[in-house]
Amino acid sequence: MIALLLLISLPLLATCGGQGSSLGASLYVQNVTADPAAYNGKEITVDGAYLWRPGDPTISVLALGIHTLDNGLDAQPLGDPIWLEAFPADVTSNMHRPGDAVYGFVRVRGQFATGNFGPNGSYPYQITVTSAELIEQVRRVEQKIKDAPLGEGKVSFFELQRNPAAYNGQTITTQGYYFWNSLIYVLAEGVSTEEDGSSPQPLGSPIWMEGFPPDVSPNLNVGANNSYVWGLVEVTGTFQTGGGFGRDGAYQSLFTVTSATALK
Incomplete structure (x- = not known):
């Protein structure tokens, strides 16, 4: 497009x-x-x-x-x-x-x-x-999660970012925006798109993700020819921190997913 x-x-x-x-x-x-x-x-x-x-x-x-x-x-x-x-x-x-x-x-x-x-x-x-x-001004629209507690047994995305060492190696449940575009696979605090919905990008400091279940992707926003996937999700899995994760080792933390649910 x-x-x-x-x-x-x-x-x-x-x-x-x-x-x-x-x-x-x-x-x-x-x-x-x-x-x-x-x-x-x-x-x-x-x-x-x-x-x-x-x-x-x-x-x-x-x-x-x-x-x-x-x-x-x-x-x-x-x-x-x-x-x-x-x-x-x-x-x-x-x-x-x-x-x-x-x-x-x-x-x-x-x-x-x-x-x-x-x-x-x-x-x-x-x-x-x-x-x-x-000549061409590109305006972007943002969708973001709120910095608020998620309830008993869950850890907010922002809490993970503020205190990553406290959850290192633990199995946790959190929420955020999943983003995939064949180059990166991350959980982020939000996603921005151009006004027509094209060119999505993760916002903030994303967490690298592994193991996101493909059968959840059709319930999210999917680009033409499966060129990208993004949407609000709740995920459970193992959280690790310490740097060197993901593409080019550029991510501070890693979330290995064991289950995921699309949120509306």
Whole structure:
């Protein structure tokens, strides 16, 4: 869905081009890459899809559009991307954030150059950004549990976070938002989505989960082609803490599930 939205938005960008903005009249990525010599060494303003992905190599580019999986993950630039140097981080706060990348439509101004740029010099074009603004504002909706006792025999998610050592190695029952997207499997205090329900993300400091029963997933929010699952659940299992859990060992605690129930 995100890939289609970005692609469909390209004609919309074209209809508003040349009308100017706080950064001045703009070009489009395809204008620049079709005739790079005409813009080499010049200060230009360009509209396109910004994509940043961490890793090896890192990606920081301006492209025609973005292609993603159904869950918004594995974002890839379309067309011939332009490497972006010094893109301002504060502009990214209202972009799409599926979990492994940041992307959205932007208007950037900066010095254009041709040569060998980015990791391994693999990009023939670069803009050294002097200013940037969003064309597309992404608004998110949050659903969260309350910080309140759950009753006898149960431990709240927030109590686990405040006093993890007190419950280390114990079998407990708690509640929270289960989130799965093929990369991460966590219990969180909440989940945020874009206004149309797409691109869900866990909130706060999640607990890594193992053993969540697949037969509970159909009772939760399931993405197209099973691209993600999330929803409010009550789980029973063994809690462990001490760090080094989950993907890249990045999670402080682990919850190994023995039973789970979807909550409405």
